[in-house]
Amino acid sequence: MKKLINDPRDVVREMLEGLVQVSPGLALLEGETVVMRAELPPDPASRPVAVLSGGGSGHEPAHAGYVGPGMLSAAIAGDVFTSPSVDAVHAAIRATAGPAGAVLIVKNYTGDRLNFGLAAELARQDGIPVEIVVVADDVALRDTVTRERRRGIAGTILVHKVAGAAAGRGHTLATVAALARRAADRVGTMGVGLGSCIVPSAGVPSFQLGADEIEFGLGIHGEKGVRRTSMSSADAIVKAMLEPLLDEMKPAKGEPVALLVNGLGATTPMELAIVTRAAFGELESRGLVVGRAWTGALMTALEMPGCSISLLLLDGELTGLLDDPTQAMAWPGSGKVAATPRVVAAPPVNKQPEGVAVDGPLSQTMRRVVDHVANALENAERHLTDLDSRAGDGDLGASMARGAAALRTLPAFSFASPAPLLFAIGETLRRVIAGSSGPFYATALLRASKSLSGADTPDEQQWRAAFARGVAAIAELGGGREGDRTMLDALIPASQAWLDGSWPDAVRAAEGGALRTADMYPRLGRASYLGDRAVGVPDGGAVAVTIWMAAISEALG
Known part of the structure; x- marks a missing residue:
């Protein structure tokens, strides 16, 4: 007791x-x-x-x-x-x-x-x-x-x-x-x-219930x-x-x-x-x-x-x-209720204009990539939940799975070219992913989308630049840097490796960075509240980065 x-x-x-x-x-x-x-x-x-x-x-x-x-x-x-x-x-x-x-x-x-x-x-x-x-x-x-x-x-x-x-x-x-x-x-x-409950003088539960039982x-x-x-x-x-x-x-x-x-x-x-x-x-x-x-x-x-x-x-x-009024401290208020639940209309938000569902040169490739990423994140839900439960609040797996499900609902016109697709993904993840991951991913994708604006078939240098700008946006938003034991420990090495090599090089660099987080003392995020107790477990956010990056690599062959 x-x-x-x-x-x-x-x-x-x-x-x-x-x-x-x-x-x-x-x-x-x-x-x-x-x-x-x-x-x-x-x-x-x-x-x-x-x-x-x-x-x-x-x-x-x-x-x-x-x-x-x-x-x-x-x-x-x-x-x-x-x-x-x-x-x-x-x-x-x-x-x-x-x-x-x-x-x-x-x-x-x-x-x-x-x-x-x-x-x-x-x-x-x-x-x-x-x-x-x-x-x-x-x-x-x-x-x-x-x-x-x-x-x-x-x-x-x-x-x-x-x-x-x-x-x-x-x-x-x-x-x-x-x-x-x-x-x-x-x-x-x-x-x-x-x-049940425990009476202090007894020190044991008053009765026992099975895991799926109620009284x-x-x-x-x-x-x-x-x-x-x-x-x-x-x-x-x-x-x-x-x-x-x-x-x-x-x-x-x-x-x-x-x-x-x-x-x-x-x-x-x-x-x-x-x-x-x-x-x-x-x-x-x-x-x-x-x-x-x-x-x-x-x-x-x-x-x-x-x-x-x-x-x-x-x-x-x-x-x-x-x-009648009362000053009794535990009385929970007037109890008056609204005739109908009050729902206030949300103000309109700036959205990218909807277009006609016309395929561009990269539409089929981008659909394949998004599908692979969604599958990979859904399959990794339990693994990410376990990692985040051991060094965080345990919601990362569910958040990534919600993001994956949302990716499957992207409107067809989003796939016309890279910029609108990245914008649509950012807006979608912003709405459906809880905690810090949603804002981080949304900020990175919106920054990358702006970088690729007007490019229907970006060359690899343009893709590298967009990726680097997205990573920089995450660092600016969260105030983090490499070594803090966050997703940046996978993203920053990946960005540097891609500037000097290929996308597969970037994936390997991200995986190495994620593995190194297991030995890092956490300085940001929920894991920082655990201090030494988080050491020994890779950062879930960094591992999630390796999962979707590897899925992109697989989709591109």
Whole structure:
């Protein structure tokens, strides 16, 4: 187990101390693992209805991240995945509530219900009126247990927001509780896990999944789901998650819903955005209106990979409460969505004029060369990926393969003469090759194209000059030179060899230069971040140069 912690027994307190240190609006309740609003009225009689929630830790930013005006008055943290104590909950109620009372929002787990319930009884003995709202939004358990026994998971966040906004408006205890219960009754959640998590005190994964397995219908405590199935596309997984949600909730066509896409801890913003896109598409295809939407790691299960989708059936009052402002630091914004996705037209770019597809003297030869280069780069994808993974970021093989595929789509008129062909290849690679390779190749090809402008059948001296100018353009753009362990270590020797000899001489010089990069200390590019660890592996960019140069030689016979 690798975690940035000290003693596993101290993780909760130390986490809360770190959180409060960077949150001026929050305070720690002395002697308790309770985070509360720092500026509550000192006179309990002047306090509005307090809204409290909490549970086991490991769900960050829940629950302390939702403490603030407009949401929670306090959050009570237990040990990791363990309900907080009765005393902690009772202390939080006494520290935040007054005669107006308190609403406790409780996720439907036995420990939480018992400890929050007993704390509520003790608070009532103190003269503080308390209402309990239980959230049981886990739709995955609909075929296993009755509704009132389902787990409370990520949909609880929406109940926090509704209750906190209602309290912020000055509503009575009964009204705040009623609105919170309405939200709890109208929210459902479905989760999927791509792997497990490690509880600090346990030190081992909570369960094991095969490389192609996922768990549907899991909670937020690192537990297994209700069924195990095979990995699929994001669109297919989202559709499978929404099916039971929509079947359970039965929204009418045209009915507005709030959508919450929640990461379980290890899911990247990239993946969550893809899931959000898929959820929008699926809901809108069923005639539903996504009135509000949020996405992010909002109620996690430590570092578990996976996500959940929550739907809340909206009405005018609930929508207004969700829209009320809050200063809780983890609330992810207004949630308002555009009526239609905004796509702004790109400004026109300067393009080489399209011509008639008329062959020139070198057209057939150039087609053969381009075809050989494309084949060679595609065949080398795995090799280039391996080299780049060992001394870079691993994307070179895929980038070259995308470039190869794009070469096959060049318009016929591009092959009329060398200059328009080089221009077209440069423009194409600029668009399709990621990272630094795309701009380097595009710059070199555009410079070479300009050098050959007007020459339908360049002689070898003109080709040499164009190649040399292209290599110089790469050096100018990247600020590199021979010996830096880049593609220039193949290109510069090749250019010099061709000036003194033939194209086959240039190919051999490039291959020798690429091999020498294995012994070079990297000074530019991603490999420079690895330092000595990159030594021993040839530079992938230099090797890629040898591949397309050799392909040209083969095509020319």
